[in-house]
Amino acid sequence: MKRVFSLSERTHGQGQLKFCWQKTLGNYLVTTGSDNTVRIFDRHGESIEDISLPGLCTGIGWDKDGDTLAIICDKCSIVFLWDANVRRTHQVDSGFRDQLTFLLWSKVGPQLAVGTMKGNLLIYNHQSSRKVPIRGKHTKKITCGAWSKQNLLALGGEDKMLTINNAEGDIIRQMSLRSDPTEIQFSEMKMAERNPVGENTVSIIVGGKNLFLYNINDPENPVELAFQPKYGSIINYKWFGDGYIMIGFSHGFFVVISTHIKEIGQEIFQARNHKDNLANIAISAALNMCATAGDNCIKIHDLSDFKEMYAVITLEDERSISDINWTDDGQLLAVSSPRGGLHVYLTKLPILGAVYQSKLAYLTSLLEVTLQDSVQLEEPVTVSVDVEPSFLGIGPYHLAVGMNNRAWFYLLTDQGPTKLKDREYLGTVQSCKLNDEYASVYFEGKVNLHVVEGATVDMSDERETRLFPDKEHADQKITCHDITQEFLIYGTDAGGIFYFFMEDWQFVNEFRHVAGIRHIYPDSTGTRLIFIDDKSDAYVYNPVNDNIVEIPDFSTTTHGVLWDNSPSDKGVFITHDEESINTYVYCRESVKGMSSFITDSGYGNEPPNIYTSGSKLL
Structure with a gap:
C-alpha cells in the first residue's frame, strides 16, 4: 500500500498526538499534540488551518455530516467550533468553570455532549444554539461516552458509574460498575428473535480486563465477559456485522466473539498478530476489512475470512505505533506513533x-x-x-x-x-x-x-x-x-x-x-x-x-461493449458483465441479410479490466 504523506514529530513536538478524520467526506485530517495547537490538513497533507488553544487539547470530534469540528482544552471552559464550509472558528461558552474532559457529537442529530472534570455535562444543540447544562451528572470526571442511533447518550466516569440519558440529558438508566469504564459503545446483540428497537446494548471495557454488555431492555441481566490472562489487557474493541465483536489485547492478540445468546463467550477466531504489543484496532465497513496495529506494523484482514491476511504495512521509520483510523470511505488509513509522527496510507483507489x-x-x-x-x-x-x-x-x-x-x-x-x-x-x-x-x-x-x-x-x-x-x-x-x-x-x-x-x-x-x-x-x-x-x-x-x-x-446485466479494431476482424465485438465475456460477429452482408450472432463465451470469477475505444473503463 502506498504512503500518501507523513507528518514528522516537529508538527506538534515530541509526544503522543490525537487525530481524527472528517466524517463522511474524509477531506480533512485533524491533529493535535503537546504544542497546544490543532492543525487541519487536507487528504494530501497540505496545511489548511492552525488553531491555537490556551491549553492542551482534551477532545476533538466532527459532527455527523463532517461540517463542524468541535475542540476543547484543559485551560478554559470554551468549546471551539470550526466550520469546514467557510473555514472559520467561533466559540461557545460551556458555562462551567472546571476542566472540559470529554466531547462527542450525536450520530443522528445536531447535539454535542461535553463532559467535565467534576462530572458536569453540557448538551449543546448546534442547530438551535440551545445549551442544556446539567451539573452533577457524575460525581467525578466524565471519561468516555457514546451516542446511539436512537439518540441516547451513554456516559462513564471515574465514579465507576454508567448513565444512559436521552438527548435532553435526562437519565433513563444508571448502574455502578466494579472498576473504571473505558470505550463505551452502542450496538445490537444477536437475539433469537430480531428486536425491532435497534441499538439495544451498551458495551464497556471494565478495569481493562472484562467486556461488560448491558442490554437496555433487560437491565437486570447484564453479561460480563472475561478472557484468558495470556491475552493481556483489552486495548480496544469494535462491533461489526450481525452482532460480532473484534477485540484487541495488549499482548498482541486479537479475538472475534459473537453476542448471540447461544454463542456468547465463545471465541470464533483468535490470532496473535503482534509479538510484543498491540496498540489499537480499526474496522472499515466500506472495505469490509479490519486492521491491527502493533510493534511497528499494521496487519489487515478481510472481515469475511480472518484467516486471510490482506496486507501487511511495516513502518521502517518507526519503532512502535500508537493509533490507527480509517476514513469513512476506506480510502485512507492514518497511523500515529508515540513519538508524535503520523503516516497516511492509500488503502483503496477508485478504478478510473x-x-x-x-x-x-x-x-x-x-x-x-x-x-x-x-x-x-x-x-x-x-x-x-x-x-x-x-x-x-x-x-x-x-x-x-x-x-x-x-x-x-x-x-x-x-x-x-x-x-x-x-x-x-x-x-x-x-x-x-x-x-x-x-x-x-x-x-x-x-x-x-x-x-x-x-x-x-x-x-x-x-x-x-x-x-x-x-x-x-x-x-x-x-x-x-x-x-x-x-x-x-x-x-x-x-x-x-x-x-x-x-x-x-x-x-x-x-x-x-x-x-x-x-x-x-x-x-x-x-x-x-x-x-x-x-x-x-x-x-x-x-x-x-x-x-x-x-x-x-x-x-x-451487461457492463460494456468493445469492438475489435483489427482490420481483419472489423465485425467482431464482445460484451461483458461481472461473470462472462461473450464474443459476437456482425455481418453486414449474408444470405439472411444483416445479422449478428454469438460465437463464444468465457466465464470466470474475476472479469478482466476492459477498456473500450470510447475511453470507458468497464
Whole structure:
C-alpha cells in the first residue's frame, strides 16, 4: 500500500498526538499534540488551518455530516467550533468553570455532549444554539461516552458509574460498575428473535480486563465477559456485522466473539498478530476489512475470512505505533506513533481509466495518473496532477484530468506530459472523450465540443466550441456520447442518435429509436455503432442506411461493449458483465441479410479490466 504523506514529530513536538478524520467526506485530517495547537490538513497533507488553544487539547470530534469540528482544552471552559464550509472558528461558552474532559457529537442529530472534570455535562444543540447544562451528572470526571442511533447518550466516569440519558440529558438508566469504564459503545446483540428497537446494548471495557454488555431492555441481566490472562489487557474493541465483536489485547492478540445468546463467550477466531504489543484496532465497513496495529506494523484482514491476511504495512521509520483510523470511505488509513509522527496510507483507489487505441491512462495514486502503451511496450510515464480526479480522458496527443466542473489538459510529448490549460464547464462533468483536435465533455444532459489547444489559423471562431443539444433539439436530454476522428456521436432520452461531422461543422445523420438511448459504443470509425436502449435491449446500428440488427442473447446485466479494431476482424465485438465475456460477429452482408450472432463465451470469477475505444473503463 502506498504512503500518501507523513507528518514528522516537529508538527506538534515530541509526544503522543490525537487525530481524527472528517466524517463522511474524509477531506480533512485533524491533529493535535503537546504544542497546544490543532492543525487541519487536507487528504494530501497540505496545511489548511492552525488553531491555537490556551491549553492542551482534551477532545476533538466532527459532527455527523463532517461540517463542524468541535475542540476543547484543559485551560478554559470554551468549546471551539470550526466550520469546514467557510473555514472559520467561533466559540461557545460551556458555562462551567472546571476542566472540559470529554466531547462527542450525536450520530443522528445536531447535539454535542461535553463532559467535565467534576462530572458536569453540557448538551449543546448546534442547530438551535440551545445549551442544556446539567451539573452533577457524575460525581467525578466524565471519561468516555457514546451516542446511539436512537439518540441516547451513554456516559462513564471515574465514579465507576454508567448513565444512559436521552438527548435532553435526562437519565433513563444508571448502574455502578466494579472498576473504571473505558470505550463505551452502542450496538445490537444477536437475539433469537430480531428486536425491532435497534441499538439495544451498551458495551464497556471494565478495569481493562472484562467486556461488560448491558442490554437496555433487560437491565437486570447484564453479561460480563472475561478472557484468558495470556491475552493481556483489552486495548480496544469494535462491533461489526450481525452482532460480532473484534477485540484487541495488549499482548498482541486479537479475538472475534459473537453476542448471540447461544454463542456468547465463545471465541470464533483468535490470532496473535503482534509479538510484543498491540496498540489499537480499526474496522472499515466500506472495505469490509479490519486492521491491527502493533510493534511497528499494521496487519489487515478481510472481515469475511480472518484467516486471510490482506496486507501487511511495516513502518521502517518507526519503532512502535500508537493509533490507527480509517476514513469513512476506506480510502485512507492514518497511523500515529508515540513519538508524535503520523503516516497516511492509500488503502483503496477508485478504478478510473481512459483509453485511445493502444494508449492507456489510469489512476495510480490520488494525485497521480500513469500513461502506458500496451502495444509499444514503452516504460509507463507518471503524471502528477493538481486535483484528485473523478474523470479522465485520453486522445492521440492529449490527456484530460478533471473533477466537478473543471478539466485540466496536458500535451503528450516525447519529453513527457506538459500542462496546457484548464477549462470550466456549466455543470459537473461526467465524462470526457478526445480525438486529436477536439474534446467532447458530457455534463448534466449536455455535451460541450471544443478544441483542446486553441483555434488554428484556418479555423473560424464558430468551430472552436459548440454546445449540444442545439435549440432545435432543446427538449431532449443527452444520455451518452463518444467521439471518433471525424464524428461527435450522442444519444438522447428521446431515442435519438445524432452524428455531427466536425469537418463540415454540421449534423450529417439523425436516427430515431422507439426507446431512449442509454449507452452507445461506436467502432473506431463510427461506421458501426452498438446502442443499448432503456429496455436493456441492444442493437447494431448502421448509420449509412439507418438499419439496425438486434443483438441475440444480450444480457441485461451487461457492463460494456468493445469492438475489435483489427482490420481483419472489423465485425467482431464482445460484451461483458461481472461473470462472462461473450464474443459476437456482425455481418453486414449474408444470405439472411444483416445479422449478428454469438460465437463464444468465457466465464470466470474475476472479469478482466476492459477498456473500450470510447475511453470507458468497464
